[in-house]
Amino acid sequence: MDIHQFLELFVGRWRSQRSDHQFGEGNGSDARSLIEITALELDDPELIAICEKHDVDPNLAIHPMKFSWEEESLSSNKPKGNVLFVPIPNDVATPQKGSILSGQNKGLYELGSDESLAIQTLTAQGAIEERIWYGNPNLRFRVATLLQKNNSQDPRVQRSTFYSEIRSAMPKA
């Protein structure tokens, strides 16, 4: 599976189950949510806006997408949101490595020989390390680890979250 096949499989609707492991203060929480991932055209206004913000040519993007999610909740005020996910390869010849634009952040991605995608994003507070892989084309795993800056030492691992995501519908044609 190359990076193109890997990213193409993202598109669709997924039922997501989340388990939070906290290493600092506080307790982890588990939750279920529905995630809809749609492919964007290269002339999409939101795509152009995020590329301009990061000073990147939108035509360099491969498989730009929009993630929309809504958490399952008994309250009428369900947590929800959306975010763009725009991979920009370093080089057309080596698309397995590059940057990912997402909201305010710009991360680095690399698809490993074991077909897992690693994404590292530096944030104002520290860093987020993600690893994404497939159990099969309709089952995706994701572990996100949050590291928090310390004054003196290496960043401290604050929390890590495991997601298992089952495809619930094929993308609309």
Place this chain on the structure above:
Amino acid sequence: MDIHQFLELFVGRWRSQRSDHQFGEGNGSDARSLIEITALELDDPELIAICEKHDVDPNLAIHPMKFSWEEESLSSNKPKGNVLFVPIPNDVATPQKGSILSGQNKGLYELGSDESLAIQTLTAQGAIEERIWYGNPNLRFRVATLLQKNNSQDPRVQRSTFYSEIRSAMPKA
């Protein structure tokens, strides 16, 4: 980090937190346990016994270990157990790939370029796919996915379990 450094870091005592995601019948369960991993000598009788069972020369083993675990539980009858973990490289020159003997099973391992260890084990009921990596030398992540044989189709993913494991003590000298 090469396979030797990767496996050497296993040794020690770990506090483990587990989250189970079930995809078939039944509900997942979360649990905490204490895992003690000790290095074995090449002349250890248990190591020699498992190698004989699998018809392998014990001198080919790298970093053979014994895992002992005990689940945290309010009952006086705490679930516990132990199992050997014996990596046998395919070839001395390429130790990042080989087999792992563990109990009745013999799995295949490979350390990827992204420093994650993949282990695939065929069982009588199906297969177990594991992925192990470090957040830092004292924080280890592990996802184990259980696939169950079907009569006709590809094996079905039954359950996947996320473990985050924090080192709680250095190995005894």
